[in-house]
Amino acid sequence: MNSSNWRHVNALWRFDLLSAMRESRGVLFLVCFGLFWAFWIQKLSSGFARDLQDPNIGMVLGWFFDARVIELLQHRAPTLVTCYYIGLTATPAFAILAACDQTASDLTSRYLRFLIVRVGRFEVYLARFLGAATLVGVAQAAVGLTAIGLSLALDGGTRGGDTGATLGYGLMATLSLVAYGTSFVALMAMLSAVIVNPALSAVAGLVGYVIFHLLVSLASDRSPMIGLARYLFPSGLKAQLLAPDLGAMTLGVVAQPFYAAAFFAAGWFIFRKRDV
Amino acid sequence: MTPIVEVRDLRREFGNVRAIDGMSFALQAGAPIGLVGPNGAGKTTLFSVLCGFLPPTSGEVNVMGRPPLHPDLRGRVAILPQDAALVKGMAIARQLTLFAELQGFDRVAARREAERVLGLVELADVAGRSAETLSHGMRKRVAIAQAFIGEPELVFLDEPTAGLDPNTATNIANLIRSLDQKRTFVISSHNLDDIESLCGSVVIIDKGRLTEHRTLGELMARTSVLTFRLEAEASGEAIAALQAVEGVTKVERGTDGERRLVVHFREGDANATQIRVLQALALAGVAFLEMQRGQSLESRVRELTKR
Numbered sequence: 001m002n003s004s005n006w007r008h009v010n011a012l013w014r015f016d017l018l019s020a021m022r023e024s025r026g027v028l029f030l031v032c033f034g035l036f037w038a039f040w041i042q043k044l045s046s047g048f049a050r051d052l053q054d055p056n057i058g059m060v061l062g063w064f065f066d067a068r069v070i071e072l073l074q075h076r077a078p079t080l081v082t083c084y085y086i087g088l089t090a091t092p093a094f095a096i097l098a099a100c101d102q103t104a105s106d107l108t109s110r111y112l113r114f115l116i117v118r119v120g121r122f123e124v125y126l127a128r129f130l131g132a133a134t135l136v137g138v139a140q141a142a143v144g145l146t147a148i149g150l151s152l153a154l155d156g157g158t159r160g161g162d163t164g165a166t167l168g169y170g171l172m173a174t175l176s177l178v179a180y181g182t183s184f185v186a187l188m189a190m191l192s193a194v195i196v197n198p199a200l201s202a203v204a205g206l207v208g209y210v211i212f213h214l215l216v217s218l219a220s221d222r223s224p225m226i227g228l229a230r231y232l233f234p235s236g237l238k239a240q241l242l243a244p245d246l247g248a249m250t251l252g253v254v255a256q257p258f259y260a261a262a263f264f265a266a267g268w269f270i271f272r273k274r275d276v
Numbered sequence: 277m278t279p280i281v282e283v284r285d286l287r288r289e290f291g292n293v294r295a296i297d298g299m300s301f302a303l304q305a306g307a308p309i310g311l312v313g314p315n316g317a318g319k320t321t322l323f324s325v326l327c328g329f330l331p332p333t334s335g336e337v338n339v340m341g342r343p344p345l346h347p348d349l350r351g352r353v354a355i356l357p358q359d360a361a362l363v364k365g366m367a368i369a370r371q372l373t374l375f376a377e378l379q380g381f382d383r384v385a386a387r388r389e390a391e392r393v394l395g396l397v398e399l400a401d402v403a404g405r406s407a408e409t410l411s412h413g414m415r416k417r418v419a420i421a422q423a424f425i426g427e428p429e430l431v432f433l434d435e436p437t438a439g440l441d442p443n444t445a446t447n448i449a450n451l452i453r454s455l456d457q458k459r460t461f462v463i464s465s466h467n468l469d470d471i472e473s474l475c476g477s478v479v480i481i482d483k484g485r486l487t488e489h490r491t492l493g494e495l496m497a498r499t500s501v502l503t504f505r506l507e508a509e510a511s512g513e514a515i516a517a518l519q520a521v522e523g524v525t526k527v528e529r530g531t532d533g534e535r536r537l538v539v540h541f542r543e544g545d546a547n548a549t550q551i552r553v554l555q556a557l558a559l560a561g562v563a564f565l566e567m568q569r570g571q572s573l574e575s576r577v578r579e580l581t582k583r
Contacts, residue, residue: 022365110360118378
């Protein structure tokens with residue numbers, strides 16, 4: 001990639017972001033994401049997350065939800081942890097929705113024919129990925145930063161709720177949300193190149209993700225080896241991302257670009273050979 | 277001189293179907309070149325392979341000495357794809373500006389270039405509208421406009437006038453004529469009148485093979501044939517009467533319902549023979565709507581690709 005290639009990528013990326021704001025796919029994502037977080041931020045503004053540090057409530061929640069969160073709540077600012085946990089859980093669905101059409105419409109509408117006479121396929125593929133990753137990344141970062149603000153306002157006096165710890169953990173959580181979202185955007189880069197239909201890519205991504213996790217969860221009780229299959233998805237490292245220890249969390253964050261690179265490369269391998 | 281397009285032993289298969297079956301030809305830069313053939317001849321596949329949209333199964337394609345879509349060809353080759361859609365929700369001027377930016381224009385120059393090419397296709401007044409709010413014909417003209425961004429040396433046009441009203445189609449044909457001194461056009465079209473009026477040479481393909489590649493003059497044998505479009509089918513007696521005319525070598529009738537007659541004659545004393553043919557038609561009571569010296573391209577293509 002030389003400077004001319006990067007200029008092409010930059011032009012396509014800007015155009016992609018602009019069109020995402022005007023197309024149904026981008027608008028649907030922004031509306032759903034905005035409503036979802038407006039609901040949770042309103043709920044969390046009442047300060048109810050502070051009560052989650054109570055071990056009795058935590059035990060009940062741990063039975064329904066993820067036991068790791070209960071441990072995390074004992075060490076970190078509760079509003080921030082609650083936001084972070086909700087964010088991580090919702091990331092696959094939102095990232096899949098936002099990034100389902102990267103190269104799919106280019107192929108189905110044959111818009112790619114207008115592009116590849118002017119730029120290389122890789123530039124198109126990369127720009128589409130960067131466009132979707134920016135959309136999801138900015139949205140995830142906004143959630144992370146809002147969570148830090150809320151936590152600073154509400155979590156004073158709680159365990160892990162002092163300003164320094166909240167800022168440090170909050171920034172790490174924000175980075176984690178962005179990196180985790182980017183891995184799913186890369187997954188969708190691959191799926192959109194394979195399925196060549198934005199809506200079907202989204203359905204395949206969501207349904208595939210749910211079914212895969214259900215099967216792995218059921219099978220891993222019988223064979224721990226099968227349980228290792230969960231690491232095929234970025235969510236396999238959710239335990240590390242939710243660890244109270246920053247070292248383990250860093251490992252979970254650092255591993256995300258490897259997932260992204262693997263999905264991105266697999267998608268490119270398919271896209272580069274597609275007839276247009 | 278290096279051919280502007282060179283195809284050697286090209287084959288393209290889709291499963292068991294062989295769409296292009298060992299085709300070889302070379303096109304020289306200059307007057308527009310038509311690419312014609314009946315439905316299913318392999319024209320769309322050939323066009324897609326020439327443009328680099330489809331890879332060949334075997335054989336070789338070179339455009340200006342390079343494989344199609346080679347980075348060296350960017351900005352030098354332009355393509356009007358027949359069925360590619362523009363992005364919805366974005367102003368067409370913004371879309372053309374993107375294409376210009378991708379061809380190396382800076383942002384300000386790209387905007388000006390988008391305005392220029394929209395002016396060429398008389399769409400400057402709808403520059404701010406998005407593609408889905410335009411009529412089919414307007415979208416087609418936008419697609420044509422993008423092929424004229426910059427200074428391409430070779431322009432591939434797939435069905436440039438399909439779906440356009442007669443006035444717009446004429447304007448597009450005139451636009452191509454006005455630009456064909458500066459660049460070479462390769463035009464794939466079912467509209468043989470357009471090909472005949474625009475092109476200097478024609479590549480005819482059928483059943484995935486090259487049938488003819490000749491100049492229009494060579495192909496249409498203008499000097500020794502009269503083609504008539506008749507009011508009604510010619511009777512057997514009328515045909516016999518024409519065959520008896522001195523100088524006439526062959527009389528061909530069109531297919532049923534076509535109401536067409538092609539009269540071949542010896543080249544010497546052509547004017548006198550023509551008068552005798554007209555007299556014979558009058559005597560036989562055959563009325564015609566149109567008479568053409570030579571065969572139309574349509575007739576020749578039909579003749580060459582008769583199945």
